Amino acid sequence: xxxxxxxxxxxxxxxxxxxxxxxxxxxxxxxxxxxxxxxxxxxxxxxxxxxxxxxxxxxxxxxxxxxxxxxxxxxxxxxxxxxxxxxxxxxxxxxxxxxxxxxxxxxxxxxxxxxxxxxxxxxxxxxxxxxxxxxxxxxxxxxxxxxxxxxxxxxxxxxxxxxxxxxxxxxxxxx
Amino acid sequence: xxxxxxxxxxxxxxxxxxxxxxxxxxxxxxxxxxxxxxxxxxxxxxxxxxxxxxxxxxxxxxxxxxxxxxxxxxxxxxxxxxxxxxxxxxxxxxxxxxxxxxxxxxxxxxxxxxxxxxxxxxxxxxxxxxxxxxxxxxxxxxxxxxxxxxxxxxxxxxxxxxxxxxxxxxxxxxxxxxxxxxxxxxxxxxxxxxxxxxxxxxxxxxxxxxxxxxxxxxxxxxxxxxxxxxxxxxxxxxxxxxxxxxxxxxxxxxxxxxxxxxxxxxxxxxxxxxxxxxxxxxxxxxxxxxxxxxxxxxxxxxxxxxxxxxxxxxxxxxxxxxxxxxxxxxxxxxxxxxxxxxxxxxxxxxxxxxxxxxxxxxxxxxxxxxxxxxxxxxxxxxxxxxxxxxxxxxxxxxxxxxxxxxxxxxxxxxxxxxxx
Numbered sequence: 001x002x003x004x005x006x007x008x009x010x011x012x013x014x015x016x017x018x019x020x021x022x023x024x025x026x027x028x029x030x031x032x033x034x035x036x037x038x039x040x041x042x043x044x045x046x047x048x049x050x051x052x053x054x055x056x057x058x059x060x061x062x063x064x065x066x067x068x069x070x071x072x073x074x075x076x077x078x079x080x081x082x083x084x085x086x087x088x089x090x091x092x093x094x095x096x097x098x099x100x101x102x103x104x105x106x107x108x109x110x111x112x113x114x115x116x117x118x119x120x121x122x123x124x125x126x127x128x129x130x131x132x133x134x135x136x137x138x139x140x141x142x143x144x145x146x147x148x149x150x151x152x153x154x155x156x157x158x159x160x161x162x163x164x165x166x167x168x169x170x171x172x173x174x175x
Numbered sequence: 176x177x178x179x180x181x182x183x184x185x186x187x188x189x190x191x192x193x194x195x196x197x198x199x200x201x202x203x204x205x206x207x208x209x210x211x212x213x214x215x216x217x218x219x220x221x222x223x224x225x226x227x228x229x230x231x232x233x234x235x236x237x238x239x240x241x242x243x244x245x246x247x248x249x250x251x252x253x254x255x256x257x258x259x260x261x262x263x264x265x266x267x268x269x270x271x272x273x274x275x276x277x278x279x280x281x282x283x284x285x286x287x288x289x290x291x292x293x294x295x296x297x298x299x300x301x302x303x304x305x306x307x308x309x310x311x312x313x314x315x316x317x318x319x320x321x322x323x324x325x326x327x328x329x330x331x332x333x334x335x336x337x338x339x340x341x342x343x344x345x346x347x348x349x350x351x352x353x354x355x356x357x358x359x360x361x362x363x364x365x366x367x368x369x370x371x372x373x374x375x376x377x378x379x380x381x382x383x384x385x386x387x388x389x390x391x392x393x394x395x396x397x398x399x400x401x402x403x404x405x406x407x408x409x410x411x412x413x414x415x416x417x418x419x420x421x422x423x424x425x426x427x428x429x430x431x432x433x434x435x436x437x438x439x440x441x442x443x444x445x446x447x448x449x450x451x452x453x454x455x456x457x458x459x460x461x462x463x464x465x466x467x468x469x470x471x472x473x474x475x476x477x478x479x480x481x482x483x484x485x486x487x488x489x490x491x492x493x494x495x496x497x498x499x500x501x502x503x504x505x506x507x508x509x510x511x512x513x514x515x516x517x518x519x520x521x522x523x524x525x526x527x528x529x530x531x532x533x534x535x536x537x538x539x540x541x542x543x544x545x546x547x548x549x550x551x552x553x554x555x556x557x558x559x560x561x562x563x564x565x566x567x568x569x570x571x572x573x574x575x576x577x578x579x580x581x582x583x584x585x586x587x588x589x590x591x592x593x594x595x
């Protein structure tokens with residue numbers, strides 16, 4: 001199995017370092033379970049037209065240590081509902097990273113991205129060459145290849161698919 | 176070149192002679208630990224059975240469950256969750272520890288902090304088992320992997336070493352050291368790494384203070400923290416240890432991603448200002464800020480030294496009328512000892528609201544704040560809405576400062592209360 005290339009526009013650039021993703025839906029909405037409602041409140045405080053502007057396949061851009069704090073799952077559940085296909089950031093906070101990779105949601109650590117993208121630029125992630133291409137600007141940046149387990153998890157669509165794929169290997173399953 | 180303690184522990188857990196940072200390995204956790212919480216344990220139990228057809232875990236002695244959140248239950252749904260956990264424990268022959276205190280502390284009391292062991296949990300504050308030379312990593316939902324596979328796939332982390340030197344002044348506590356580490360190194364300094372803490376100051380720190388520091392590793396970006404266990408740590412852990420392992424230690428020529436020396440001699444009490452655990456400031460710059468709530472407890476703080484110093488500050492004094500001071504010892508064992516020493520008596524006499532151990536005050540399930548209220552807290556975290564309304568605020572300070580602030584109703588340097 002191989003990862004599908006990601007291609008979409010930079011739907012938002014989170015310029016804050018140590019960005020707390022809970023801010024995407026707002027702390028007062030963090031316990032909402034209904035996905036449609038989450039999608040409705042997402043980004044409301046930053047761009048009320050966000051949901052209308054986003055197209056399936058669009059990407060989010062983050063700065064250093066994206067996901068710091070005490071990240072919950074609803075913000076990115078909302079973003080996926082809106083069609084966001086992945087996050088490209090300077091670097092990620094480990095707790096956030098693990099959580100979203102387990103959901104099968106692509107996260108791409110790409111040093112330099114924050115200074116080399118404008119909102120709505122079209123970007124393409126080339127997994128085989130570990131490159132992020134800015135098609136609008138005609139530039140490209142190398143990203144840090146993912147650890148094997150994380151890559152396998154994305155290929156399998158998340159943690160459960162990944163663990164199923166390991167069923168066939170020689171290792172001993174429990175019990 | 177030598178190896179770090181983390182590399183040595185993971186090598187053994189992987190059944191290999193040695194491993195180096197950066198290698199991808201499959202390692203077998205000695206302990207798989209969790210507390211019951213919606214979306215975690217209930218989902219893990221369900222996936223085990225429905226997705227993987229596993230009725231019972233093999234080697235149940237490797238597993239431990241705690242009921243420490245939502246204790247006591249306030250809705251039938253919460254009690255259902257707990258009952259589901261108890262039933263699963265019985266069916267799997269896995270111990271479920273309930274009403275004994277906050278699991279990360281009770282795990283140490285019960286010997287899961289075996290020096291040299293490798294442990295996983297979904298919650299990152301399990302890092303505090305590193306106090307005893309245990310490598311304990313919080314992996315969030317990936318914990319399912321440890322329930323359905325004998326081995327978990329992991330990239331051997333790099334290690335950043337922090338040497339603490341000097342001695343703390345009175346009224347400055349282990350919590351201040353940790354927050355000073357964040358201030359000095361930065362909140363992303365140890366991303367995906369192990370934070371290894373050593374240096375000449377450690378021997379002067381109590382086990383409890385070390386637990387407080389190691390508990391909070393995640394706020395440097397680290398996936399855990401660890402100390403090379405000294406005689407004090409081994410004396411605590413070896414008699415409790417659940418498995419027979421030789422402690423391991425970092426080699427003097429181990430390879431580190433970075434080495435930092437931090438002198439704590441001149442450190443002053445710190446306040447971590449909302450809404451981020453990275454907002455570390457000197458308490459004196461925020462002294463006088465009005466606060467209405469105080470929380471002394473959590474898996475980071477709320478141990479005997481915290482309770483004792485709070486009692487010392489409050490002895491013969493009174494909590495300001497209208498101020499809500501919640502004191503929640505980290506475990507029942509700690510509470511019992513504090514009771515025997517008369518520490519609880521002093522706190523109660525001063526007007527503190529003292530309750531049995533629970534995680535619930537830390538994450539805004541009990542003792543919640545309304546709009547505009549502010550707390551001083553020894554809880555783990557100060558993000559927006561953590562202890563109630565999104566329009567309330569949490570100022571993290573040490574236990575002595577919580578007590579002093581409770582007397583004055585504003586953020587207060589505890590040191591004048593500790594003189595003489």
